[in-house]
Every structure is written in structure tokens, then in C-alpha cells.
Amino acid sequence: MRAPSWVRVMLVHLVLLVVTVAALYPVLWVLKMALTPGQSFAVDPWPIPQTVTFENFAHVINTETSEGGWLFGRQLFNSLVISLSTAAVGLALSTSAAYALSRFKFVGKEAGMGAFLITQMFPGVVMLIPLYLLLDTMNLLDNLLGLVFVYATTSVPFSVWTLKGYFDTLPRELEEAAMMDGASRWQTFTQVVLPLATPALAVTGLFSFMTAWNEFILATTLVSKPEQFTLPIVLQRYVNDYNAEWGHFAAGAILVSLPVVALFFALQRYFVEGLTAGSVKG
Amino acid sequence: MTALLLLLATASASEVTVWHSYSGAEQAALEQVADDWESTHPDDRVSLVALPFGGFDTKVDTAIPRGNGPDLFIAAHGNVAKWVLEGVIEPWTSDTTGIAPVGLDAFTVDEQLWGLPIATKSLVLLYDPSRIASPPQTTDELIAMARAETADGHYGLAYQAADPYFHAPWMHAFGAVAIDDDGTVSLDGDAQVQSFAFARRLAVDEGIAPTQPTGELVSRLYEDGDVTFVISGPWFTADLSRPVAAAPFPMVSETGLPARPYLTVDGIYQAKGAPSPELAQDLAWAIASAHGAQTRQDVGGQAVTWTATTGASPLVQTLRTQAETAIPMPTHPDISAVWEAQAYALRRVMRGSASPERAGREAQARFEQLQQKDVVEVSRSPYIAAFGVLLLGLVGMLVVRLRNPELRNELAATKWDYFWIGPAALAMIALVVTPFVLGAAVSLYAYQGGEWTFVGLSHFSDILLSRDFPITSPMSFFYTLAVTILWTVTNLTLHVSIGVALALVLREPWIRMRGMWRALLILPWAVPNYITALIWKSMFHAQYGAINKLLAIVTPGPGPVEFDWFAQFSTSFAANLATNTWLGFPFMMVVTLGALQAIPKDLEEAAEVDGAGYLTRLRHVVWPLLRPALLPAILLGSVWTFNMFNVVYLVSSGEPDGSTEILISEAYRWAFSRNNQYGYAAAYAVLIFGVLLVYSRAANRLVGRKVL
Amino acid sequence: MATVTLDNLHKAYGETVVLDGVNVEVASGEYIVLVGPSGCGKSTLLRCIAGLETITAGELCIGGKRANERAPRDRGVAMVFQSYALYPHMTVRDNMAFALKVAKVSKKERYAQVDEAAALLELTPLLDRLPGQLSGGQRQRVAMGRAIVRRPDVFLFDEPLSNLDPALRGHMRVELKRMHRRLGATIVHVTHDQVEALTLADRIVVLDKGQVQQVGSPRDLFERPANVFVATFIGAPAMNLLPVIGEGETCRLEGLEQALPVSGTGAFTLGLRPSDMFLADSGIPGVVDVIESLGSEAMVHVTVGAHDVVVRAEEPVQVNSGDVVHLKLSTVHRFDGTTGRRLE
């Protein structure tokens, strides 16, 4: 196609710049509050800090447990362990299910796909207390494993949806070739299909990770040992009805967001591909 | 092995777990007291668990009855009556000598003490000692002094005028109460109405106070030296770097009666089923009395209930003085409904959208709607019979289908396939479907004062026939449903149009630094949405929000823009919408970018050769190919938006007057404020699910294929 | 090496019948080519043999044993797909070694066998590349190599050459022939290129609408086509078909006064290959319509009566468009006017 005139190029870039600034504005603000000394909410519209200090970060990072342990490190560790396990368990559950839904023809397959998506319509509000009771019965309260199971299953429907869509676009001949080569269904799946589905696996893995990383309502309800708390629970404590430590909150928010943002950037080349496919066929 | 178990058993028996939600200095003081206790009890350990304030009550309600609670927990006395009813706490039977009576009163239910009071909290009048030598004795004096202090950017007085807790001192001075001992509420009474008018005068008409003050805003103003008088509590001084002085509330000049704030008393509760009650009581007493009290006072700045402490700071002394006239916070189960109604009235009065009289009448009406209705137990037998018939029918259908030999053959041939979806399906059934079904079953019950009563489908009939509210009221199901639909449609329209537009731009081969733009534009998606929702809410603040500041730059004319975004439905809804659009467009953009990749370039080139302009190509080539790929994402996105709780709850919080609430946030309010009407909330949840189910079936039919 | 027997094979997708009673016996070591128009069920038949499709009815035997229920990997067959289906995430070496890896052959052994096959197909310098970095012909050879490494009893090729340019296709045809000779394997090869069929096959199976039309050697098919379909399908340009009415020693063609010197009775279809006619001074009269020159020879379209007949002629051709010419016939084919079956 012809190259457009430079006026148009400039104009489009300008619009892009404005939209991007708008998109970044609130984020910059959080950054500003985190870097500005004090705990008050930034008020002037200029999102660049006047004085820069890292004391808010230092405060959040250096908070100690009542035993003098390193609280932030402990909670960061918990969050990482939980989120990574959630991604792993979530993928383990959803890849094989998505593959079966994409390739096999078994009785009740249509209904099965429908059922996975229907769970997306459950309003979470009423599920909190029953979930508590269930985990209690299974002896999984106050147990990071319990949280991991809950998060992983929550992430399953979206993962199955994305992965199934992606599998649908993979040419079947590759799998047939593998079967001709003597591979079993399972070998075909693990050695041919999964390596080819990397983009979709990366995207769904990231979303499962995020489900766990950002969640705090379930975490507060299902866990009562401080040594098992995750980062978002800690963040909640900075802003409550009585007082708001905005500086600490902002610094904490950035520390919490950082890993996810980093993962987003690292995996973003997979996004376009991994999600697309997910939506080409329902 | 046995030895190890024994060891574990004894180890856990001598550990005392205490839940609290203290932070900062109060937390430090508590930790010190616990350390001191441990040093005198070498075999025992204290485990202090700081829980977020928000989820504390729910956690107590769920954990203790299941035996997962702590030994002790520290909380205000507000829920004591409820917890007694629910049976989650033990009475306090040991000695209480030395504890101030006002504290003991607060924890007494049916002439029995249910907790050990440790500290009082109440609002006091705080002021800047560098500007005011002696505090005012009457409100007229206060107003006069504040007026003298008010000048360009500096305010005389700042407090959260629209919050019933902050309004209470004036209410009491006009002779009104929130709720009588026998549960009578008259928000439309003369005394109430006069107090509304007074609050309006103080916070708005006199022009001595900033608009829409939130707690953090008040502390920021004081920290910056921009306000002289502040009404707040002991927590206010915690992180303050400037000096502050405290005085008891002045007398209200109109009535000649003292303004009396609420008194909240923090106390130590002993959880039911604590493994070693004696040890727990020993620790509780250590915290409440003598050395513990002194530490909490000196280190934590608490106004302790232990009368024999010495060396209290002026602030603590003022708090103690105020505690003598303060009125203990009511513990009646209906109190949360009163507050919601009163807050509603106060906001209307402050905004000037209703006269005090009218606001009072409306508030009273709202209270009556929110109040727990009398529950009528209905017989279970017809329901059990209907359920049985349904179950039998299902089993029958299954048997008939399974007797079909063709189906059986097919099942036999594909049986291994089920192992592939088995794990996911089982996990979903266990941890998603079961909780939902259990939660939904709750909709057949009414919960009141710790008791579940079977009420059959009456919640559903109440909601669907709009029995309790006129159908046009923001409280009615259908009004909220309409708002929710509007919310979903507008959001999706914006998400898709912005997402598609950006994707189309980013696709052009002549865009520079495409990767950078794309990365920056998906950033809103990467930041947890509860963080950004809080930020956005603050950006919409009428006086200090960045949005209005930006508007001031672009609008002509001098002076600040102080547009109240949450005062009317349209702009409040727009604020929610802006936030959620910001959160939602990146997903659509990424999906569109992917779908665009799948459109062969030569199709468009062919159209270009045929002489089609850019827009024609978009309309006739790109869009028809894009649409089917976007549809599933749009439908799934609509389901997510329909249930997007965080944004509505955190940004507009339903303002004004609950009109921007969507179904899911309304259900949340019924469940967790408004007296935990779980059954009613569950009925809402079931209806939400029903609406979405119908929607998805209709969407599939409309699209002509199974997408959702 | 193994025999493959298809006994009354049926395949249907729901209501659509794709294979309708196919009977073929493939001898051990035989090169069989399956031809037929697009959509006639060639790929389906191949996939049934491979075990990628379930057989609706009938029996499939490989090596003399019933194989209907056997899993693909237990049938001893290897398949080369039309799209080659190379694993994009594996190098050429790993692609070729995959089957051995799955069969738990040791790494050393695996690579030794791959190297051997690669040398055979001149793939050695490409072993460390990914399929995306290969040309079409190279990919085709890798696909072949992958099949060879497995040392199957039966090779199944689904249009393996159709993605190649004509020159390369010619070259690969020779390679295939060589390979077959060297390995002595049983090969079932699907194509709709009849040159491929005629040059490669020991025997050709012609398939139409899910039914076998004829099985035979290329010569057989060319010289004695079993019906009108085979007659027109094999041979280029296609055989001329003329509806005639037999009158004993001669027969009549519509619109032509002169009788044709072909014996027969009743209405039947006369089949004349362009190569079985020549231009002469006397014979059946016609008018030259168009002349297509192909270099050493030319196709002359002649209007005979109301019909267009294509005649092959040596270049240089001496006639021009509009000239009146006469045709002489050498070999003729007769087909039943209604069933299309060959008449002897």
C-alpha cells in the first residue's frame, strides 16, 4: 500500500501519543505518590514528583513481623509460590481439557464446553462463605495449597476457552503425522501440540498467575496466619476506614504490580497470537 | 510418630492466638505487651495476627463457628450483640476491678459482660495550637473563630460532614438518637431534621469548610497547615508531623446542650472453643490492665480504660474526658440500616438536592425498606417434594438416554476421552459449582440474628414483584438491572471501539515504535484493578481531584472547577465508565490485533486496486472479517463487565443515592452491610446468574453459532 | 513389505457416503497409484489405511491380518502428507528421528539411522535447520526421509509432489522410482496428476465417487479403459467421445453424411484417442477449427459433423484454420451408450 502523507503520519502519531499519555496518567500518579515523601494523596494534576525519595518503598520493604522477621520478603515469597503454583496447576488442569474439547468427539462435549463458560457467570459474592466451609471440610484452610487449588480452578474456564481456541487453529495433520510416527495420543499432545501452543500457554499461564497475584478477598478469608499472607493483603492494610497511608499504599502498589508488568512486557509478543486464536472460534 | 504428635499438641496448646486489626503505634504497643507477657510465661507463646480491617468481621463470623478462630480477638464493641446471638464469643466472668465503667457498659448484653474493654475511642475537636490559644466553648464561637481563619485556600474547619459517625455529636446535641433501646428509629423527627440543617450550615453555608472532605483529605489539609479546626479521633494524630491540640466538643449554641460523639470501646473477646481459656484470659487481663494498659497508653497513644495509668498525654486526657459524656455506639442489629439511611440524607442535604425535612422523610422511608423484615417460616415439604420430583425426572431421563444402545456404544468408544477433561471438570465441580450451588441454596433461607429460617421462594417473589420498593427506586431489582444493562452496553461499546481503533492504527506499517506503543497501551491491564479503581476515585474528587484540575486548565474563566462528579447519576455513571473503559480497552485491542493478523493483506490490496478508499476498505473488507473473530471476546467481555464489582464499589460506591449500583454490588451490600441479609443477597446472585444465562442463550441464537 | 487388501470398504460421514465398496489388493512391494478427480475419496481411502479414519464397513488387511481396529502406530505404515506436516518446532534431524524416539530407540542408534536416510535423500547439510528454513522441495524430501527412517512395511503418499514446480516434480518422480526400487517397499500413492500415475505406478487404481472404476497397469488403462470415465481420465489430451449408431460394418455420426468405417450395432459411444488418428488425403471429412502447437507436435481441433474432435499431428502441420481435412483412424474404443462400459 502507498505510504500516506507525512501530515497524516504526524497526526496519527500525535493522537497515539495523547491516548497513551491518558492511559499512563493514573499510573504515573501512583508513581508520584510513591516517590513523594508523606502519606497524603497527591492533588496537583502534574504527575511528575517534585522531590524524590525512596522512604515509602523502604518502609514497605522493611516492615517486620512481630518476631522481627522480614515480613515483606516472606509475603513476596508466599505470593510468588502461590501464583506460580496456580499457573502450573491451572495449566495442568486446563490444557488437557481444552485439547479434548478441541479434538475429541465424545458424548456431552458441547455441553461440557458450555458448562465451563457458564461458570464465568457465577457471581462471586455468594460463594465466599460456602468456599470457606468446603475448604474447612477438606482441611485446606490456612493452607497455601487450598488457595492454590481455589485460584487454579477459578482460572480454568478462561484458560480452557483460550487454549481450545488456539488448538482449533493448529493443523491436525501434525498430530496425525505424530500418530503415524508411532506416538500415543498423550505423546502427541505433550511433544507436538504443547510446544506449538507456546503463545497460548504463555498467555493463559500469565492470566492464571495474575488471578492469584492480585487476589485478596479470598486470601483474607481463607488464611489467618501472617506467615501465609500474600502481598495484596498487606496492601489492604495501608488504606482502610480510619486512615490512608497513600505513600505506603502507592509504593506497595508499585511493588505488587512490578512483577506482573514485567511479565506482561516479557510475554507481550505472545499476546497477540495467543489470544487471537482464542477468539477465532468459540 | 506418637511422640511427635504429642509434642505438636502440647506446643499448640500453649500458644495463644490473638487477632486484631491495629496498625502503626497501636500495633507496636500490643506487640510490646505480648513480648512482656511471654517473658513472664516462658513456656507460652503469643501469636499476634494483624488482619485487614475490611474483612475482619466476616472472618470472625465464619472462622470461629468452625473451630478455626483464634483464642482472643480485639475489636470494637459494635458487634457484641450480634456475636452473642451467633454464639461466637464467651462471656467474661473474671474480675474487672480497675476498668472504667463506661467501657464495661459497652460490653454488657443482658446483664452479662462479653468482653474485656481496653481502650476508648471517640471524636474530639482538634485544632492547630499555633493559631488558636484557647478552644471554643460553644459552636457559635467555633464558627466565628473558623470564619476568621478562612481565607484563600485556608479553611476554618474540616471534617467528614456527610458521615453519620461524624454527624452524631450534633445529632445528640439536638436531642436525637440514631436508634432507641427498643429499636425505634425516627430519622424524620424534628430533632434529626434540625441537626441536618445545622450540619449543612456548618459544613456548607458558612463557607468555612472544604467540599467533599474524606478522611485522608482532612489529614492532608492539616498536615499542610491549611486548616485550623478538625473533627477527628486519636488515629488522626498517628502519622502527623505537625503539633495538634485537642479539646472536648463545644456546646451547641442552638440548644445549649453539649455535642456528644459516639464512644467506641475496643475490647478483647474470648472466642468460643478456645483451647486454653485460662491462659487466654491471663493474657487478656495482662493486656487490659496495669502494665499492659500503661504500655498501650504510652507507646500506642490509646485512651485506655484502665483507670490507674499515669502520665497521660494531653490528647489522651482529652479523649478520656470526652469519653465521660460520649454515647456508646448502639449495638442494635438494625444500626447499619440506620447509618445507610442517615448517610443518604446527609449527602442529599450537603449537596442541596433536598431540604433537611425532605431528606429526613426520605431517609426514614429508606430505613424502613432496609430494615430486616419479619421472616415468616414456610413449610419445607412442598419444596422437598418438588425437588424430589425434579431429581427423579432427571435420573429417569438419564436412564432412558443410557438405555439407547447407540449412545452406550459411543460412550464405550470414547470413554478414555473423559480422562482428559476429568481433572478440570472435577476441580470445577468441587471448588466452583458446589460453592455456587450451596450459596444459591441459601436464597431459600432468611438469616437473622444468627438464625436461619426457611422462607422458600419468598425472597424471589419479593424481589421480582418489587414488593419492598417502587419499581423506579434505585433499590428495586429492575432499576438496578436497567443500570447494569446500560453499564454493560456502554462499556462494551467503548472498549470495542477504542480497542479496534487503536489496533487499526497500530497495524499500519508506517507506525514508528509499534512495540513501545503496544506495550504502554496494555499497561492499564497489568496493574491490579483495585489499585487503579482507588486512584481513579480520588482523581474524580470535586475539589482536589486531578480531573477537575485538568478541566480548570482547559475551561476559560478564572477560579477552580469544583464539579461534583458523584452528585448526579449521569456524571457518576460516567466516572465509573471512564475507569472501567480505561481498564477494559487493552483486552479488546490485543484481541483485535490478533484477529487483524489473520486477515490476508492481499484481500485489502485487491480492494484498494478496485479503487476502494480507506474507510470503504474498513467497512467492506476488514470489518466483516473482524467481526466473527471479535464476537466471542465481546460476549465474554460483556459477562465480565456485567459482574464488574470492584469498579462500581470502589469508584462511585453507588452514589448518588445508590443509583449507580449494579446488580452484583447491590447483592454485596445486602450480604455484607444491611445486617448480613445473606438469603436476600443469594437470591440476587441467583437472579444475576439467571439473567446472564438467558443472555448467553439469546446471544448464541442471535449470532447463529455457539460462542458462549 | 506387506500386502494391503481392501475388501468392500465403506466409509461414510453421517449421511455422506465417501467410499462405497472399495476392493483393491496391493501385492507386497507393489507401487500402486490412486487417481481420481478432486473429492472422490482418495485421501479418505489413504487415511483409512493409515488408521486416521475409522472404517464404516468392510475389511482392511495389512500383511494378511485384519487391521480395521489396529492403532495407526501398530499398522507398520508411514505417511507423507500433502502439506508434509513437518513439526515446525523440531530440526530436520529431530523431525526424522521422532518416530524412533517414540519407539524408545537409543539416541545414538536414532541419529545413525537418520544420517543414513539423510544421505540417501541428500539432506545431510540441512539436518540442523528448522522446517521453516527449507524450500518446498527440501521439505518434501524431509517428509520422505521421515517416512523412510521408520522402515515401514507400507508407504502412503498423499499428493507428495503437488506443491512442487514442474521441473522439480519431474526430478522427484525419478527419485521416488529409485527409492522404491532400493527399498522394495509397498507404496500407495495418491495423485491427480496422470503423468505421475503413468510413470510411477506398477498398477493404477482409478477412483470416482467413492468407487473403483478400474485397476490395472498403466498400459492396460491406456489401451483398454474399462469405461468412459477411465477413458477420459487417463491420457492427455482426453479421448474424443462420439455418440454413434452402428449399422453393421459402419456407423453413423450425427450431422455427417459419410458413414464411419467402424463396425457396431445400435447406439454406442465411439472413443478415439487423438494419437490414434492422423490427417490424410482421404477419409472422414472435417473442417479445421483451431490449431494448438506444442513444439514437436500439435493438437488440431477438427469439426466433424456436429462434433469437435482433437487430432494429434506432427509439426510442422501443413493445414490452416478453415481448411477441409480428412481423418484416418487406427485404434478405436467402443463403449456402451448408456452404461458407459467398454464393449469388446
Ligand SMILES: Nc1ncnc2c1ncn2[C@@H]1O[C@H](COP(=O)(O)OP(=O)(O)OP(=O)(O)O)[C@@H](O)[C@H]1O
Ligand atoms: N470430515 C468430513 N465430513 C464430511 N465429509 C467429508 C469429511 N472429510 C471429507 N469429506 C468429503 O469426502 C469426500 C472425499 O474427500 P477426500 O479428501 O478423500 O477427497 P480427495 O479425493 O482426496 O480430493 P482432493 O483430490 O481434492 O484431495 C469429499 O467430498 C469431502 O467433502
Ligand SMILES: [Mg+2]
Ligand atoms: Mg486429498
